Amino acid sequence: MPAIEISNLTKRFRDVTALDDMSFSVPEGEIFGFLGPNGAGKSTTINILLGFTQPTAGSARVFGSDVRTESKQVRQRTGALLEGYGVYERITAREHVERAIRAKDADDDPMAILERVGIPEAADRKAGGFSKGMRQRMAIGMALVGNPDLLVLDEPSTGLDPNGTRELREVIREENRRGATVFFSSHLIDQVEAVCDRVGILKNGEMVTEGSVTDLRAQLDAATVTVTVERAAPSSLLADLRGIDGVEGVEATDNQVLVRARGGDAKLRALNAIERAGVGFADFTTEDPSLEEIFEVATLGTRSGRERDGHAEAAPEGEA
């Protein structure tokens, strides 16, 4: 049984369609990255999963329980860190965790939780005086209460410093080793890439692509080949390169030619063309697309021609 199973889920807020016939599932034991730009529908999905928002159509199940009719069972098995979680200013960190323990009918040691999230020294301080990062750490601790089978984390690295984000990744991995499924929602690709087994990319309420980071890279099998040359490449070479089937962008500086090529054949033909051009082919490196590029393609539908390392932008096809 999948940890999360979402089928044809639609959510409309008056004239806004936040989720549009979205379907996907997360197998038990997975760390799933739920990626999407602002407004894609991530929080709406989480609110539906936890029973805080009712879907307009479709269904969502958590470990087989229907989130509409069995939200109590769902919440009992789920630890959630929600965006904009409200901190009670007048009670301490320990009291926050104790509340979560009571709500879950769990028997965790509040101090052990606060130690895990790195704020044991703040246990008896009122949360009203906490920094953003401390609030976030406390909220993560509350999500861990009761060893949940599913951890739902909405933008968990918000407010955390680099140490905090590293510790968060460690906690996620520990929870996953213990057996928890993790649903990690974020618009921050590097955070997701660092810890997730699989990612789904949401755009305008629809899942546009789904797979392991490796699968997604393979789908978008383009790579940038950077060739170091001894002499500046003449415009005739750049035109030839742009004419190769599968070459999507060409940039040149005095001693480098950058070719963005889709598929091994295009890469090879580009390298051969540079070698034949007599510009003193010295060396080359290739770079696979990053998850960021995959995200960009999935959410914008195009690969951007933004500047790389201060080099000039690639000229459009045919403009040598």
Ligand SMILES: Nc1ncnc2c1ncn2[C@@H]1O[C@H](COP(=O)(O)OP(=O)(O)OP(=O)(O)O)[C@@H](O)[C@H]1O
């Ligand atoms: N209560 C609401 N009333 C009206 N519109 C809403 C409501 N909640 C969400 N929306 C709209 O639904 C869409 C999806 O919003 P949602 O908050 O789910 O996106 P998100 O992916 O979580 O974005 P972010 O990364 O900015 O948090 C947006 O267009 C948003 O304005």
